[in-house]
Amino acid sequence: MFGKLEIFQIAGGLARHAGARQNVIARNIANTDTPGYTSKDIAPFADTVDASGSPGLRASRPGHLNLEQASGTWTPKETGPASNKPNGNSVSLESEMVKAAEVQQQHTMAVNIYRSAMDILTTSIRSR
């Protein structure tokens, strides 16, 4: 578990992903009344992490695949059904609220994992 301190990287990545998604959701909610705005979202964190624990494809330059994971940035993509409102806006406040709750849960989890791993580490380092 603490061989390479991967858990800190993963928890950090999870928290960064939550922050990025929160940003996208706040944009959607801010634009609830902007004509012609389409709702956006980013890929879930599970998609960017390989289940086997290996880092996946290595991206050593910007043109390579899997750049999102390497740089910790996610590009927002347009999602959801096409707009049925007269002004061409496809944001639904309800689904944004659901997403926001998910994000908060994810962020709390990441911070708590980070903190508890830190606690274990401090306990094992302390000379008592």
Add this chain to the structure above:
Amino acid sequence: MNDLSQTLSISASAMKAQSTRLRYISENIANTDTPGFRRKLTTFEQVKEGGQATGQIQTGRVQLDRRDLPEVFDPSHPMANENGYYQGSNVEMLIEMSDASQAQRSYEANVKMFDQARKMVSSLLELLRQ
């Protein structure tokens, strides 16, 4: 962390825009009985910097409702014409009230986003003081 502080400014810009909208709505309601008053419409647009949307929003230029003003029959009114009619305002109370509650809901949603981002930032900072 950068994402989160950006989130705060996006939500704040949206709250500002919604409260401007609420101000125009209350102007409309206050002028329901003003002769010749045209209803003010609020438009929203994205803030662009260097041709790219920053995610923040602002209210655009105020537009006036171009619908015809209703003719009100009141011969004793100082602005009435020879037939006893004067032009009223085209404000409709029902529309203004529903617009006002929509603005309030949107404002609340933005407050919630602001608060959530703020909590996320403070939980991150909490990690520093063990």
